[in-house]
Amino acid sequence: MSPRRSTTGARPPVLCSCLLIPLVFFFLFLTNSASLAQGETEVVDTTATTPLAPVTSLLAQDFKYDDGDKLMLTWVPSIDDIPVTGRVTAYEVYQICNNGEPHRIAELLPEVSTFRVEELHRDSSYQFYVLALAEDASAQSVVTAAITPEQEWLKWNWLNLMVMTIVVCGAVMVFIKTATKGRKLFVRKIAGLEAVDEAIGRATEMGRPILYIPGINDMDDVQTLASLTILGHVAEQVANYDIKIRMPVARSLVMTAARETIKAGYQTAGRPDAYTDDMVSYITDEQFGYVAAVNGIMVREKPATVFLLGAFFAESLILAETGNSVGAIQIAGTARPAQLPFFIAACDFTLIGEELFAASAYLSDEPKALGSLKGQDVGKGIAMAAIIIGVTLTTLATLTGAEWMSSATELIRSWFVVTD
Amino acid sequence: MRREIPLLITGIVGVVFIVSYFIPHWPFSQMNNWFSDWFSIIQACAIFLGALNLLMVSSQKIARKAEGWGYAAVIIATFIMMVGIGFSGGVGFREAAGFDWLYRFMYIPLSATMFAILGFFVASASYRAFRARNVEASLLLVAAFLVMLGRVPVGDMVTSFMPDGSQMSDLASWIMNFPQKAGQRAIMIGIALGLVSTSLRIILGIERSHLGGGD
DSSP states (O other): OHHHHHHHHHHHHHHHHHHHHHHHHHHHHHHHHHHHHHHHHHHHHHHHHSOOOOOEEEEEEEOSSSBSOOEEEEEEOOTTOOTTTOSEEEEEEEEEETTOOOEEEEEEOTTOOEEEEOSOOTTSOEEEEEEEEESSOEEEOOOOOOBOOOBOSSOGGGHHHHHHHHHHHHHHHHHHHHHHTTOOOOOOOOHHHHHHHHHHHHHHHHTOOEEEEEESSOTTSHHHHHHHHHHHHHHHHHHHHTOOEEEEESOHHHHHHHHHHHHHHHHHTTOGGGOOGGGEEEOOSSHHHHHHHHHHHHHHHOOSEEEEEEEOOTHHHHHHHHHHHTTOEEEEEESOTTTHHHHHHHOSEEEETHHHHHHHHHHHOOHHHHHHHHHHHHHHHHHHHHHHHHHHHHHHHHHHOOHHHHHHHHHHHHTTOOOO | OTTHHHHHHHHHHHHHHHHHHHOOSTTHHHHHHHHHHHHHHHHHHHHHHHHHHHHHHHHHHHHHTOTTHHHHHHHHHHHHHHHHHHHHTGGGTTTSHHHHHHIIIIIHHHHHHHHHHHHHHHHHHHHHHTOOOSHHHHHHHHHHHHHHHHTSHHHHHHTTTSOTTOSHHHHHHHHIIIIIHHHHHHHHHHHHHHHHHHHHHHHTTSOOGGGTSOO
């Protein structure tokens, strides 16, 4: 009995503590809530009574290296513009043209401190001010001094790019001239291009068509142009072997250009009568609508050879894997680095980046075109030299701590960086 | 003349685009915009050629009862439906109920379905690419395995005994930031130079097969 008693005897303190602890917590919670509410009220009260701080150091400057139609505004954000807890909800930029009435030209998010004013006139003067906005207040900055945009002749900040362009273009032109004079130029073998004739031959043997996909971009993309130049060579071979070529396209302009190219290929092969317009057909501009149609053609017609040459995006792997599944030999090429791994994984041959652009020169074997390929090598030489010197200087600067090496590295780097 | 005029236009436009890149002054600043606008206008006009071609090819298929002519019938029916509903909506056809509905509840789901297939194709392509057939493929396999492992929480759990900065996620980041980026930049330098060279060939008229023939 005694243990039971003792147990029952201990119950009142346990019960007390069980009741007491929640009560204490509840009391603490109430106190805390009250203090929080008090704090919130205080904050609200404070903000309501404190005027909003305007932006400071507002400066309107001419936008450098333009046609005289832009100005640059910079300012220091309001001191009330604090991330998350700040009062500023937005900034409004106002423009005064030729001392006229101000009008709002932009509404910007908090923490923004620059704005480029565009579509201005060189014969007008402009003043600006910025209005900081809060839920319950607004604050106007000072008005800037009148300024007129100025026009420049050259983008001097792009001088490095200009020099590089002249050097690379000059080198290409010099080599074209050299090649025209009859000097023999060496161009390395490109496996993907060597396989073009082999792939066409396979289609001939199997008696199945060739499917040619020029990517999904329009004629304003150099990749599409490069693809059409390869198409010229393919079309000539197709005409020679008398096999069928199918070319579904995603752009109307590509359709007309591709028809001209294939027609010329048939003419060169001496078989203009064998050409028909339905070799090239327009599908749709919509990316996945086009992919669905091309996949359907692949599955139904089971082409022996598929060329995927041009600009490709997310559809690259869908097309390449479908081609793979129907057992076609596939030659792919694109200058989009993100799509190259997909082509390498799913296709038999892949033209990596510059090889796509080199294809037409390589296949035509024309001296002028081959000369342009050699001109590219000068650009590569410059890039390689800059990388080797830069890496060596950076490594030595880290090891020795020599200041001049860091400065030299920075100088080299600045020559390859374009600033806006 | 059939070839000379396009070559002349290509040459002039190409040179103007290069010059306007470095000279912001009038008239180059404006010419750049003009040419871009002209291209958009030509592009918009050319869509009629495309649509006409699509209808002709599909109609011929139906008339000949060629294999898969049913698909051609679907193309023509949906084409007429979209164009009809679009025109009936007037100027604000994009917001018109029918056109918007067809786009949002028919085109977008169909398009998303095509895109979703990509997930399965990535798996099958990866399987083929990552087979350790030679040294290069084995290196690819190992690198891919490490990167994949470093991208999921279990990767860091496996290497939790290692000091900070030497976890699996750090190794994955290192592979992506150094060997991968170095290789990609090399390709990009080649692409940029190839672009310059090809553009020059087109501007100078050396490359003309896209206009239909060599000489």
